[in-house]
Amino acid sequence: MEITPAGCDHEIPEHLFMCSRLYIAAFRGYTDEVFSLLAGSSGTAVEPANSRPSPAAQEHANHHGGCSIREVTAERSTLLHIAAGEGHDELIAELCSHDSSLLSSSSSSGNTPLHCAARAGHAGAVRDIVRLARANVEEDRLRAMLRGMNATGDTALHLAARHGHGEAVEELMEVAPETALELNGGGVSPLYLAVMSRSVRAVRAILSCRDASAAGPSSQNALHAAVLQSSEMVSLLLQWKPTLATKVDSSKSTPLHFASSDGDCSIIQAILTHLPRSAINIQDNKGLSPLHIAALMGHTETVRMLLQFSPASADICDNQGQSFLHAAAMKGHSSIISYAVKNSMLKHLLNAQDKEGNTPLHLAVVVEECKVVSKLLSSGEVSLVVKLHESGAQFQPQRQDLIEKWNAQDIMKWRDNTSKNLAVVSTLIATVAFAAAFNVPGSYGHDGKANLAGDPMYNAFLILDTISMVTSVVATILLVYGRASRSHRSWPSFVISMYFLWLSINCMVFGFFTAIAAVSKKGIKIAMSQLIYHGMYILTMQLTFLAMPGSFISTMKFLVSGRMERQQHAKRHIKRQYPFIAFYTFNVIFFFIINNIAMLTFDATRALSY
Incomplete structure (x- = not known):
């Protein structure tokens, strides 16, 4: 008899529902008790003549005094699924020696015993299942089992990486490194999941495959996620594949956009080391550069670092024609304005206008950011008028009664x-x-x-x-x-x-x-x-x-x-x-x-x- 495959709507026959005592024995790893129940030698407890049989006794009686190794739970999980999920190595070996077909059995969610062991992080169980599969399963079926996906498209490597089980990931990468190229149903790679789990050990193991995929959701790559996790993973990814730093996601944001929003200077410095100078000018779908993002978040040190790396990036304007100083003024980040005021290379931006004619001062007044207004005024609104007069600037002709005074x-x-x-x-x-x-x-x-x-x-x-x-x-x-x-x-x-x-x-x-x-x-x-x-x-x-x-x-x-x-x-x-x-x-x-x-x-x- 074959185990019902994933996605099948056939009902489970009554005699194949797993006995409660068998389930508990397998869950706890009691190998002797499991096989005693399977052999039918444990006997049934004697009930009083006038009493109603207990559910366990009734269930055992339905099995005619013995249990079957092919019994499954309501989720169609076999004894091997249970043993693998709990990491009972001895029970796994005994079950496979009695019925090796259990190795490729699938639950209703498409999980194999290997999936269960990987999800729980039992590296020993993963190792035993792979060893037993090599001894009892043909090469083609073995490869299919190692690369097998559940109902959501996750391989065993996906599950181990998602939960940050570094040792289990190492075991899987050793026997099936090609699974590092696989994407699950959400288009996410094991490497991206390993980064999200913050397991440096799992990341190192997957990076041993030069062709591993770094894909993540919304066209992100693993570096997009790593910049918000740890500088160590950022360094590992950049050493493995420096081109990740220039890749954009669905909103056209690079990993540097993400890092600038977080403001961790050590991570930004690591990215800049591997980044072409022109890549700092990449703009997202709103026209925002990493410098804009840092200014919006008020990360003054990040702004300084980005400008030291590429002074010309200061002139980048977004889709509204606004510079990074407009962004800082709108959010009230006076420290960035102060930095710009003291930097002679940035003074031309203090009075730069966007597409609607607004300077950073206009935007600061609109949002009532008094500190920014003070910094911008001290920077030279008066100075600007004096310099324009000195250079002979001409006023636009207009009726004098329509002039709005600057009060x-x-x-x-x-x-x-x-x-x-x-x-x-x-x-x-x-x-x-x-x-x-x-x-x-x-x-x-x-x-x-x-x-x-x-x-x-x-x-x-x-x-x-x-x-x-x-x-x-x-x-x-x-x-x-x-x-x-x-x-x-x-x-x-x-x-x-x-x-x-x-x-x-x-x-x-x-x-x-x-x-x-x-x-x-x-x-x-x-x-x-x-x-x-x-x-x-x-x-x-x-x-x-x-x-x-x-x-x-x-x-x-x-x-x-x-x-x-x-x-x-x-x-x-x-x-x-x-x-x-x-x-x-x-x-x-x-x-x-x-x-x-x-x-x-x-x-x-x-x-x-x-």
Whole structure:
């Protein structure tokens, strides 16, 4: 009698349903009990005359006192399927010695005993089944058994690889390496499944076949999966077949797209080592390059690494004409914007427009990403207008009443947070200045008056401390007013408060020096004055350099130009459309002048103290 093949709808005859005791004995690997039941020598338990037979006794009675080696479960699994699935090597050998045809029997799902052993990862059972098949089955049938597929198209190698059973995979690859080329019903290779199981041992075993398939679902290959698993598997796959790095899936994504989305720099570096320089420019069906993907996910180190590998890839635009900076701006990744601002090779992208005319700044404003807006503004929206004016750029002719003003109030939402933080700083300065008035240098005498009263440096300290406290209080009031009013006048109040706060800081620092000068020896005064002077000079020059829209000369030209008729028209158009630009530029120049006056004043104070 033949075992019913997979996919057959014939009912199982009653006498071929597996006895429960036989099933349990096979499951537990009790070889002696299995063959005792098969020989029919175990006998049936005696039941009381007036009792109803138990299900087990009734079932055993249906077998006329003996069980058959051809009995199957409801899923048409034989005793050999059960023994193989549990890895009972002795029982496997005994069953095959009694009936070798069990080796090629299939369950209703198409699984052979070899499938069961491989799925459970019993390498010894796999080895025994193959050895017994070689001894009892013809070569053609043996090959068919090793390459046999179940109902879902999985071979034994597929099942072992899917579950990450490295030792079982090694056994199967040794006897049937050609199965590494087979794809299952979903078009997936054993190698892809081994990668997904994260079994490096299984991957190594399959890679011993140079012609193994790396195919996965949706036209992916094993490297697409490996970049999200481990760098070791990535290295193994690239050494085995470097061309995997340039293959695309159904969405035209390369493994580098996948790796860029994950941001693991060690894996990206491994891929770049085996990648042609042009391959980094491959775009998916949306036009996104690996650089776009890294920017969308906010992986700054990945962006830096990709640009170092191929600086020209920065100019790649997607189907909407957007660069990787557009992508970073939309997702609010300010760290990537900061990197671009500091990189002179990327500055041309800061104001690049997509197909709808949107710059990264436009997109950041739309999604209300305040940090990105702040970075982009500091990078040079003002600088751009100044440079365009300097180079003689022409405005598009249009009715002047239809010009939409660029209002800083609309895009400086970050100012609220800044105002709050600055208010804390100004309050702290006022507190320190107030406390310093009652803890004067030189302390007090027995008459309650300051010991240094009348000293020029002491008098300078009192004046500077008073100015510091007053200006910090004014700055606090202006900052609170700006946050509360939210009117058109709140922006100038914010700028003015910044001047008062900067003045209070300078006065506090200079007051500290006069206090030191009043109570210290000449050598200490000289050392302190040098330290304060150079520290303040470096700070003010750095702030001026960062805030200056272009060079100092070009900024001055922008403010004072207007003698020629063309310059007058351009200046008038700028003031109408960008009223904030002239105000900002004036304040930068004013800041530069005020700081130089402050430094000269400090020089004079220092000379008097000597």
